[in-house]
Amino acid sequence: MILYQMAKWMEERAQLNDSISLAGGEADELLSQRARLQEMMLSQANQWLTQTVSAPMTTDYVQEPAYQEFIY
Helix, strand or coil: CHHHHHHHHHHHHHHHHHHHHHHCCCCHHHHHHHHHHHHHHHHHHHHHHHHHHHCCCCCCCCCCCHHHHCCC
16 A cells, blocks of 8 residues: 555656646746645655554564475
8 A cells, every 4th residue: 555655646746747847937836736745755654664663573474484385
């Protein structure tokens, strides 16, 4: 889900960059939108990172390698 959200934001940012390039001197609103988007992206990325770092490490989810499941 994280990668999907980042991809959507990057797509929106690319569209804003294209629109800014085409707008010339009338790009104030587009520049504001891009700045808000970038701030939101950085804020969410920091939140994801702090959640990942502060999450307790457990070994409950560790599985044995798949090759051990086969009988030789």
